Amino acid sequence: MATQTSFFGEEAEAPERVHHSSHGDVPSILKWTGSKRSQASRIAALAPEYDRYYEPxxxxxxxxxxxxxxxxxxxxxxxxxxxxxxxxxDDPDRLVENYRTQWRALQEDLPAYFYVVRDRFNQTKKPEDLNFLMRTCVNGIVRFSQKGDFNNSFHLSRKGMQPERFAKIVRSWNHRLRGVEFRCADFQESLSDASAADFVYLDPPYAGNKQRYIGDLDIERFYGVLDDLSARGVKWALSFDGNRGERDYNVELPSGLFRRKVDLQSGYSAVNKVLNGATDMVTESLYLNY
Ligand SMILES: C[S@@+](CC[C@H](N)C(=O)[O-])C[C@H]1O[C@@H](n2cnc3c(N)ncnc32)[C@H](O)[C@@H]1O
Known part of the structure; x- marks a missing residue:
């Protein structure tokens, strides 16, 4: 196998390709743009031993x-x-009960109830309402206007996931999230206390589709944080450039920042297909500093 030299001063393996597998390992609680569900088990298999896991x-x-x-x-x-x-x-029962109540209200007043909740969410930003909207909007894809308002419409041919099925998904996630700390913070701040025994998985927004995310990313600042993590001995894996068919949406990560690159072919992008009718094969690269 060909090798490449990195800033670690050692020889690293050349890019590897890992092939597509199913979504089955991670129950779908919300379809966030850029979801890594289809690759999650392959990325997880590459994780090193760690004390604390960070997902900024x-x-x-x-x-x-x-x-x-x-x-x-x-x-x-x-x-x-x-x-x-x-x-x-913290309160999965409250979330499940809230969904059950809102789902029933929707069945009685289709689709008007959806828009009542959407207006309310854009005023109050309650997580129960975000959940309801994610479960009932077109293809479950979360989208925001320039102003930051949730602006997807009701999925007319569907009536939302059955509350019983939703309850099962919430319970399985609740089990996995016990003791996990959540922070509303910029990635740089949330990584400030990561140490050498820890592992970080980074999945920043794609360049070029900012309107589907809240926030912006300065690429030089981002590289600086990666470099700093490496200098502190923190291990990280980064999902970065997505090649969609012929089009290459992103830049390559500077070679001095990482040790290995793994290509993960993730099949056809569901979001891209829905939004653009595209059927391009998506290749995601995973960069590792270990
Ligand atoms: C590609 S998505 C992550 C998708 C996730 N891996 C999944 O499987 O669903 C990127 C996320 O980064 C968040 N984000 C954008 N800029 C950020 C920043 N400067 N600091 C922290 N989070 C940010 C966005 O709100 C968005 O939820």
Missing amino acids: FLGGGALMFLLGRPLSVGADLYQPLVDFWSLVR
Whole structure:
């Protein structure tokens, strides 16, 4: 196998390719844009031994389900999402009951009730309402306007997941999230207390589709944080450039920052397919500093 030299001064393996497997390992509690559910078990298999697990771009938290344990840290800039995860951890029964009540109200007043909740969420940002909207909006895909308002519509041909099925999913997530700490913070801040025995999985927003995320990312600052983590001996894995068919959306990570690159072919992007009718094969790269 060909090798490449990194800033670690050692020879590292050339890019490897890991093939697609099913979504089955992580129950779908929310479809966050850029979800890593389809790759989660392959990424988790590459994790080293660690004390604390950090996921500073938490989103739908696909890796947290597999790698989280007490004292892990999950963080995101979007407060309603962090509140949602805290609710799953702390009060799953309240979340399930709230969904049951709202689901019934929806069945009696389709689709008007959805828009009542959407307006209310955009005013109050309650995590129970975010959950209801995620369960009943078009294809379950969370989308925001420039202003930061939730702006997806009701999925007319569906009536929302049955409350019993939702309850089972919440219970399995609650089990995995016990003792996990959630922070609403910028990634740099949430990683400030990571130490050499810890492992970080980073899944920052893609360049070029900022409107589907809350927040922005300065790439030089981002590289600086990766470098700093390596200097502190913190192990990290990063999902970074997505090649979609012929189009390459992103830049390559500077070679001095990482030790290994693994290509994960993740099949056809569901989000891209829904939004753009595209059927491009998606390849995601995972960069490792160990
Ligand atoms: C690609 S998504 C993560 C998807 C996740 N891995 C999953 O499986 O669902 C990126 C997340 O980073 C968050 N984010 C954007 N900028 C951030 C920042 N500066 N610090 C922390 N989180 C940020 C977004 O709100 C979004 O939830």
